Structures are given as structure tokens and as C-alpha cells.
Amino acid sequence: MPKNFDFKEAEQRLYKQWEDGGWFKPEVASPDAEPFVISMPPPNITGSLHAGHAMFCSLEDVMVRYERMRGKAALWVPGTDHASIATQLILERKLKEEGLSRRDIGREKFLERAWAWKAESGGRITEQIRRLGSSCDWSRERFTMDEGLSEAVLDVFVTLHRQGLVYRGPRLVNWSPGLQTAVSDVEVERTEEVGKLYFFRYPVEGGEYIPVATTRPETILGDTAVCVHPEDPRYQHLIGKTAYVPLLNRPIPVIADEYVDREFGTGALKITPAHDFNDWTLGQAHKLAIVNIMNKDATLNENAGAYAGLDRFEARKRVWADMDAAGLTIEVKDHPMIVPRAQRGGEVIEPLLSEQWFVRMQPLAEKAMAAVRDGRIKFVPERFEKVFFHWMENIEDWCISRQLWWGHRIPAWHHPSGEIRVGKAAPEGEGWTADEDVLDTWFSSGLWPFSTLGWPSPTADLGRYYPTHIMETGYDILFFWVARMIMFGLWLTDEAPFHTVYLHGLVRDKSGRKMSKTYGNVIDPVDLMDKYGADPLRFTLLTSSTPGNDINLDESRIESDWKFVNKLWQITNFVTSGLPDDFAPALPPASRLDLPSRWVLSALNKLTANAQRLFDNHQYGEAGRQVRAFLWDEFADWYIEASKYALYGEDAQAKADTQQVLFHVLETCVRLLHPFMPFVTEEIWAYLPARNGLLIVAQWPTSDAAYLDDKAEAEMDVLRELIRGVRNLRLEYTVEPGKKVNAAVAAGSYRESIAAHGFLFSRLCNVAEVTLVEAAPDESASVTVGDVVLYLPLAGLIDYRAEVERLEKEQAALAPRIAKSESMLGNEGFVSRAKPEVVQREREALAEMQASFRKNAERVDELKAKIR
């Protein structure tokens, strides 16, 4: 095999091999295999790959590849979203560059451009998703505006309308003046900003004034009442009197309502039902007049009198100036306030009275909550259930119409008579015109898990692959998307669309800041893949995250995982290079194997069992970390080094057995790592002998209890500690690294083991010969592990005083640990209530520490005697 893994060449080739070979299709499993299905959160066609995409692709691919290896009919359905607002924003920006607006070119031409743009750039994101190694079934790729999905969307609208759940009406909605469309509650972001609070006098009949404060003086022109608390002595006598709207002199009532907070501001409120959500509610309760003063472009209309035609912010200045001139102003204060801004575009949202389509959410939410309550749907991590319930319990009707062109056109028809009919086709008769509006993007993505499988047609895919299994996505779209899928799924298909919602966190920069173009801290996953390959990026994203928590992406970790890829490659090179041409994998029984082999196989099988448990609990990151640690710190650093004795030795059987073990461990780890690092593992797989087929469909490893061996692990631990001790001594006494030394061991209870494994010392710490002794040789330094004392004779190098000091330091560290252990074991509560194996383990640990302490103490005495 080549000296290094050339990811640039291999990634493309392997992905093509997988995709062209149809290995991403669920049909590669046996026909009766249990299905496992994930719907990919469809990226916007406007987008290019960002860290969030890389995150979900990595996670979902781990899930899918794992289940595929377990023999399931694994299906990951990919697709893209038309992203109504985001796409339209981009297209309008492009038009603007040409000096045009969408109205200049008209709806038809605009949509042509939109489709052209989709054709041109919709493929870019899917190419980038491929680069990550995502094993999704592209033959089932969908787009939210595909014919089938569009039909589904219209059907749902019609159905919900028939069920009385879709209605139309004038309501106060969140209006985006720049985009000229309504948006839903979840599309409004509330930002804390320092604004101004304007205090002024509201004239009341009889020459009195009520002081009132507002953050938006222009809305004064639309006031239809002044409201005070019914028990407020300051204003009680004015209740029921008539106030006059400043500048317009329009008479309005002074009303009373307990809603007013007497402590806040002046304790009196101006009420503008047409331009404020709270005021709207209050206005409904008091049957107040509704005066709309604003046009859809946020200029004021004829109801604003002299201010008609002015932009809202310009009007604000003028109104205030004129009121000041009229002597009605009191003061202006800086005021921290919550400003509603559009999620797309960021402009200030205006509450505006408008005719829109809504979905009545209450009935849908009930079903959704029931499904989560009774466990048909679970959240990982669980805490998001609380967030989900809180939102569901307070759910508002969903404004689904958008005054945009790019999207699913609402299947409603308007007649000059004012009649409105809902249906996919135009009603019979003359004069019907189609509704101008399109649906909220999230209306179609809410159907995604089933619409992508053919619903509402009873397709084979729908039957076999729905409901899906895990919905994996970012917690930031819990309300936008996940909640809607759950509601729609239950309502329309009578099934929970998935049984598990796995939510990942946001990917931030290394210091925890949100990535943004303005900060210039955006980490482009494509750059990282160019530099390190897809595997290290995936592995880093997967292993540095835990469910639901944000991750701060540090490039140094990707670099480190790039090194891990190389390490794996080099391990493979070592393991395979020595294998005979006719090598046939056949792991010998544990009874025939040497100690290092029994140890490493025991550790391997524990690892496999752990990985299984962790995958079962969606702890993918921890599983990946453990495999990496085992492979590098145990297998490469210890077993491989130890194996060289047998490999280069005379004993043919031992050599063959060792090769079997090396191969088995590597091969198992490659399987375990495949979901995390698909490219390098698949490439390695091709270099392993006697393999049939591709790793992508190889079997996921299971733990074999026959190879679990606590005794071997304990023995190896002692040997490893002794070896570490020797390495340490050699450095402390600056023994030349190349120089061979001898060791004498008072082997205590490990006599046989040490006698038999002198070769390990030779290989791992350059000790030529290990002899068993009873007493300490002259001029030697020692290392103690339990009742084993290893002496390193270092003639001429030993400073007895320094050696005593070193040992006493060790004793000082040991003493408190012994004391703690003794007190634990002396504690009746611990001995009687802790699990027996825990007590047993503690006893053994204490015995070992005590032995070490005793041996060290003896040694110190000996040395002290020599000093005198």
C-alpha cells in the first residue's frame, strides 16, 4: 500500500464507487431486513455548505452507516428546500444589481429566473454533501417544489381547510416592509436594543392632560383610546372622558383596564390596536375602533393626515417635532427595548393589519403533545421535551401566507363578488382568479418525512420506509421544523413521523462566538476538507460534541484527527506488510495465545461492548473517542511494539498467531471506525487480505465474551507499569537511550509472569536481561509496583541520597491514598452497602498500594544504611 493516504484522490474515487454501486440504497440489505430511515434536513438551495451542514451530515451518516452495517435496510433520504424568502431575497438582490425589481419583470419571468437559479446552484450544496461522504440515497433525492411534493402541499392545504383548520382573516401580523410580506411568529427575532422612550401629554376634555409614554410616536396617529388602571387615583376621575389625539384632534375614549401596570412609565397607555399586538388584544376586549395608519411599505396612509406618504421613521421625527412645537412633549429618555426584527434580512418588523391565511394549531398541537407524553416520540437530549411542551402549550395560530412569488401558490380562488374558494383547480364559472400568495416554506418542509416517500400516494416506499426512525437536526429549528413535522405527521398520517428526535448544538468558532460573515470568523468546511480531508473534519465534529450542546470548533483538533488518520494508515501498513500471501483470517482460541495477545483481545472486546452500549444511547462522540484511544494508546503503543518479538522471532506458530491477532484487532477497529471515517477505512479495507466486498456493508463487530480476560489485563498492567518505571528511571538518570541495561526483579507474586516476559522489557525499555533476585543489587535504582520491585543497576550513576528522596516522594504520594482506602474499607457502611465487586476491587487496590509502600520503605531503609 502507498506510504500515505491520499485523501484527495481516494475520497472522490470511493464516493463514486459507493454511489455508482448502489451501496447507499436500502435495497442492498436483505429483502426482509428491518428498515432504518432518516430524512435529511433539506438544505436551502441558496446555501453553500457551512459548519452546521457538516455537523448534521456527519452525525446522520454515522447513524446510517452503523445501521447499514448491522444489516438493516438503511435509507437516508436527501433533498433540498426551496427556501422561499431566502431565495427570493437573493433573486431580488440580483435584479437590483440590474436596476430592476421583480415587479418590472413580472411573476412569470421572475419564477423562470428562480428555477434557473435553482438548476444552477441547487446542485452545489449536494455536491458538497457528497464530499463529506454522506451515504444518502441520491436516487431518492427530493426538492420541496418537486411535482409530487407540491401536490402533497396543495392537498394538505385543501384538506386542512376542509377540516376547518385553515382559515383566512384580517389579523394583526408580523409584517416585513422591505420584503412586503407577512412572516410567522417564529420568523421574528427579538433583539435587545437601546431605543428611546418618548413622554408626552395626552389632552383630555376639560383642559387636563394624561402623561403617556411610547417608543413609537408615529403610532399616536392611530390611537383609538387612552387606558389607565381602574384604581389609579391619579387618573380615576378621567375614566370615560374624551381625549384628543395630538395633531389630529380626533376624539377617543379614556378607558380603564387592569392590564395596565401602574408602576411602569407614567401608568397610562396609549392604545393603537392596528399597530401593536397587546393593543390589538385590548382593543378587541373593549371593542375599540381600529385605525390603520400604515401602508404595506411602512409609509403612512391617509389616516395619518398631514403625515401621509412619509416613511415610518421619518414620520416619527416629524410627529415628535410637531408635538414639541405644540407644547405636548415632556421628555425623551434612552430606553432598553426589545425590537422585533426579521429573521431574514433583519429589518424592523411592523405589526400590521392584514388579510392572511392561518392554520389553527391547537388541535394539531394536542396530538403532538400526546405523542411525546406517551413516549412514541423521544428527545435526545431529553431536556428539549420541556422546551417543546412549553412552546406547544402556548402555541399561536400559524400565519402561512406569504406575499412572495417563489413557493407553493396557495390553492385558493377569488371572485370579484368577494367569494373565496379553496381547491386545487379553479372553480367553475367566470371571474375566478388565483390567490396571489405562496405558502410559508416550513409548510412544505413540515411534510418532509412522508412527502419525500411519495405521500399521499400509497407508494411502496411509503409503506416500507415510513414512519422514519431518527430525526436528527439542530435545536435552533425545533419550532420551525421539528414541531411542525410532528404535528403534520400525526395529523395527516396518523403516525409519529419518527420515534427519536436527536438535536445537536450550534457550531461556533473556537472561542465560542457565533460564526458570522461580519465577524469574519466563519469556518468553511470545504476549506477544511481541502486541507485535511473529510474524515478528520467528521471525526472532530463527532467527537468534540455531545447531544444538544454547542461545539466550539478548533482547527487544531482537526489537525490532530488528520494525524489520527495517518496513524491508522501506518498501523495498517505495519500489520499487513508482514502477512503471508495466503493469509486467511482465523483467530486462535485465547488459550493458545500469549499474554499481550490475551490482553489486547480482552481490551478490544470491552471496547466493542462499550461502543455498542454508547451507540444504543446515541453517545456517538464518546464511542469514537474510545476507539481512537484504544487504537493509538493501547494497540499501537503497546501491542504492536510487543508483537515484534513474536513477529521477528523463531517460533512460527507464535508468529502466525500474533499476525492473526494483529489482523483481527485492526480489522475490528476499522469496522468500528467506518461510520466516523468512511473514506480512509474503506480504502484500508481494500488493502486487507482475504476480504470480500466493501466495508460499507461489512458486518458491525460484536463483543465476544470468550476473549474477555481480567487476569491478563491485570498482569499486563503490572508489566506496563514496570516498563514505564524503567523508562522514567532511564530519563532521570540520563541513561543514553540506545544503551542496553539489565534489570533485576524481586518479582513477588508476579514471578512467573515476569520471568516469561523479559522480552517485553527488551522491546519496550531497552533492558537486555531480566533476572529474578531476592535482594537489591548494588548501585541500583528501583521501581515498585505492588509487591514487585524492579532494580536497575546503574553503576556509577546512582546518588543514594537522590534515590532516597525520589522514593520518599513516591511514599508521600502513596500514603494519603492508602489512608483513604483504609478508611473506606474500615467503614462498615461502605463494606456492607457498596456493590461486592467494588469492595473487592478496593481491597485489591489497597493490598497493592500497601505492598508498594512496604517495599519502598524497605528500600529506603537499605539505602539509608548505605549512606551512613
Next chain:
RNA sequence: GGGCGCUUAGCUCAGCUGGUCAGAGCGCACGGUUCACAUCCGUGAGGUCAGGGGUUCGAGCCCCUUAGCGCCCA
């Protein structure tokens, strides 16, 4: 105002069911050209697991509370 998360080595983060869980990577110090790998190997320094209280035989891990940071909802 309600809710949630985070606070563990200089930095970025793990720590699953409470009992070798005090860890990793990077960084740092020191030492290494022997036949898998310098994209490497070895050794080491460094943390009263934010503060306080509690439950428990035993607590980074559970409960309460305080503080700081962040997020969501209103």
C-alpha cells in the same frame, strides 16, 4: 418575568447507569534518526472539577443555593 445550558489542566473540550473519573487533544518542558509512522516515539509539569450547603458508606456526576457567561420563550 419564566425556562434551559455552561462554568473541569495555559487553550479547546470529554467524563455514559454516583464507587481507578481526575482525562484527551493542542500548547509547554526534557529526551529520542533502531527495520509502521518525525503526520512519529518516550518521560514529565499543570486542576481544592466556579463558590456555599445538602443527600449518600461514597459526588465533577444527584438535590438546594449563590455568582459569572450564554441561549430560548414572554
